[in-house]
Amino acid sequence: MRKKLLAGVMALALCSTNMLPQTIFAGEFTSGNSEEVSEVFTDTNQESAEEELSVFASESVPEFSSETNIAPATTDGTESTIDIDLTNPTNSKYYNSEMSRWEIFDNGSYRFKGSDDINSPTNASIYIHTRNEINIYLNNVNIVADLVPALEIQSVDNVNIYLENNNFLKTKNPQQNLSTLMIGPFSFPTINNSPNNSGSLTVYSEQYPAINTKRLTINGGSVTASSTSGTGIESDSLTIKGGSVKASSQSGTGIKSDSLTIKGGSVTAYSANKQEKGISSNQITINGGSVKASSVSSSPKNTQGDDVYCCTIENPKSEAVIIDRNPTSWEPKNHQAVDPLYAWLTGETHTISVGNTTQTYYFDKNNNNNEFKPITNRNFTFTKPSNLTYDGTAQKAPLKCNIEDIKDEIKLSYYNKDDGQQSDEAINAGTYTVTANIAGNIFADESWTFTIKPRNLNISINDIERKYGENNPELTYLISPNTPLVANDTTDILGITLTTTANKDTAANTTWPITMYYTTKNYTINATPGKLTIKPATFNENSIKITAYSGTYDG
Incomplete structure (x- = not known):
């Protein structure tokens, strides 16, 4: 009790x-x-x-x-x-x-x-x-x-x-x-x-x-x-x-x-x-x-x-998800590997990797639903330019993104197929493929190509002459004033080499062509041929000394 x-x-x-x-x-x-x-x-x-x-x-x-x-x-x-x-x-x-x-x-x-x-x-x-x-x-x-x-x-x-x-x-x-x-x-x-x-x-x-x-x-x-x-x-x-x-x-x-x-x-x-x-x-x-x-x-x-907004990420294989290249914040340990994944992100452009596939999403502020949409090649407009000729300056990029809010975030680069170089500007002559980089994600298409043609350059190779037995003089050329070099270019970039097959022992009274080679890809060089004329050497009578000799005939 x-x-x-x-x-x-x-x-x-x-x-x-x-x-x-x-x-x-x-x-x-x-x-x-x-x-x-x-x-x-x-x-x-x-x-x-x-x-x-x-x-x-x-x-x-x-x-x-x-x-x-x-x-x-x-x-x-x-x-x-x-x-x-x-x-x-x-x-x-x-x-x-x-x-x-x-x-x-x-x-x-x-x-x-x-x-x-x-x-x-x-x-x-x-x-x-x-x-x-x-x-x-x-x-x-x-x-x-x-x-x-x-x-x-x-x-x-x-x-x-x-x-x-x-x-x-x-x-x-x-x-x-x-x-x-x-x-x-x-x-x-x-x-x-x-x-x-x-x-x-x-x-x-x-x-x-x-x-x-x-x-x-x-x-x-x-x-x-x-x-x-x-x-x-x-x-x-x-x-x-x-x-x-x-x-x-x-x-x-x-x-x-x-x-x-x-x-x-x-x-x-x-x-x-x-x-x-x-x-x-x-x-x-x-x-x-x-x-x-x-x-x-x-x-x-x-x-x-x-403020954060819902971004729908397709993940059919429930693979690892990395958002904005930050594995410490957005891996499956912080969310269940579900398909799709509804991640809440700031209203900016985000690069999202699902397994080995990376895609960039932009926030559509003009949409009343405040949606994130994946950026694809369809969001770009490429206008292939024509009659582009090397002029020493960067050519205007022919690739534009039609997403208004992210225009300032796009970085274009150019791959020159002729020399295998990737650069931020298309200046030199060659055939280029344009790529767009948005938040670390690269957008490219084989059709996004254009060509900058070489500039015509006319030169005339100077005629020269020398005497037999002499060394060949310097071989020179002149650039036509009608086709000058573009601003800031010098003859050094042309890589012009003039040669002739005549040498010191080549016979007199002969004429030999002067040939030209060049390495530049920015100019197409048209050369007026030059020639080397070899004249006989001059004989100086005073240069010969005769020594007198006397003696008795000995048979």
């Missing part, structure tokens, strides 16, 4: 300290007309009976009826996970047969194990009320409760909900403002995959929010929350860091939160009612993940406070 009295006093203290009226659920998101949902986000293994959306309820804290409600600890003082078989309530100290529900009033770790038969739900709800941190494992839990929340948690500390396998919660005929999964205002709940077993949680409601909590963090797992006329997920402060989250409503809001922060994972928020929002929040911060919403109530921003 003394133990029972003590337990009753403890329960009274818990009620008076922690159980405040659940006034955080907005009445304007309720409706008296319950309709069946024509489209909800569900797993394919759920049957049509589950497509009816359901809701939650809160209850006052009951008095402790027995000391057996206290969860035991191990003999060495360490905490262990207590397995609770939802399919066998008989003689379980955690089952309250009078209220047809499972009850936990002590902190610790509890694994609720249900049946993996989706067609055999239990109608016994789960009610948890603790003062300290509690770990909850949901393993094949399948609850369809009546009137009350299928799972209600009241705590003043951290609540860790770990998902194992597939779990399903639903409330039929909910009482006023009661949701299917309801967590008290003093709790700090986190939903995640179990460390050793990934899982999912599907929650249905009818008139009220499917999930209702003052604050909520989702780190992993697959969470689907749907309501007919209420909200899919309602939370004052909602943070999504990972996992897959789908929140929908037939006539209400998909996600309703005063402050919504998405750092990773995959998020889908949908309302079939065009008057309602997929996401309704005063402050939406998106700095990662894949976020698709049928509509939003305010302009999402990133952590730097910049």
Whole structure:
């Protein structure tokens, strides 16, 4: 009797300290007309009976009826996970047969194990009320409760909900403002995959929010929350860091939160009612993940406070995604590898790599939908120029982009097929292929070619002469004043070489042609031939000395 009295006093203290009226659920998101949902986000293994959306309820804290409600600890003082078989309530100290529900009033770790038969739900709800941190494992839990929340948690500390396998919660005929999964205002709940077993949680409601909590963090797992006329997920402060989250409503809001922060994972928020929002929040911060919403109530921003907009990225093979060459910010670790990926980016040009394929997207500010569109060759206009001749200056680029907002971001370059050189300007004579560089992505097409013709240059090779036995003099030429060099060019760039086959010993009274070679590609040189004439050497009589000789004939 003394133990029972003590337990009753403890329960009274818990009620008076922690159980405040659940006034955080907005009445304007309720409706008296319950309709069946024509489209909800569900797993394919759920049957049509589950497509009816359901809701939650809160209850006052009951008095402790027995000391057996206290969860035991191990003999060495360490905490262990207590397995609770939802399919066998008989003689379980955690089952309250009078209220047809499972009850936990002590902190610790509890694994609720249900049946993996989706067609055999239990109608016994789960009610948890603790003062300290509690770990909850949901393993094949399948609850369809009546009137009350299928799972209600009241705590003043951290609540860790770990998902194992597939779990399903639903409330039929909910009482006023009661949701299917309801967590008290003093709790700090986190939903995640179990460390050793990934899982999912599907929650249905009818008139009220499917999930209702003052604050909520989702780190992993697959969470689907749907309501007919209420909200899919309602939370004052909602943070999504990972996992897959789908929140929908037939006539209400998909996600309703005063402050919504998405750092990773995959998020889908949908309302079939065009008057309602997929996401309704005063402050939406998106700095990662894949976020698709049928509509939003305010302009999402990133952590730097910049407005961000949805960019749809096709990713059929679920490959690695890198945005703006920044692998630390946008790899699959920050979002699930989904197809397509809905990335929220600033209204600028972005280069996005999916696997080995890189594409540049521009933000169409002229479109009321604020869409990102991929830039392709079709966004460029190429006008092939004619009669271009080398004049020593850069020729006007014949490639233009018809996207007004990014004209200043385009950098053109030119590949000269004749000399194999890539440059930022097309100056020298040759056949060029134009390429466009936008935010590091190269656009090229074989048809984007044009030719700069060489400039005509007329020269005349000077005639020269020399005498037999002399060395050849310097061979020279003159440029016609009618075809001058362009400004700043000198004869050095022409690479002209004049040669003749005559040498020092070539016979006199002969004439030899002077031939020309040149290396420049900027000029076509037309030369008037020149000649070298070799004359006889001059004989000087005075240069001959005759020495006299006298002597006697000796035969």
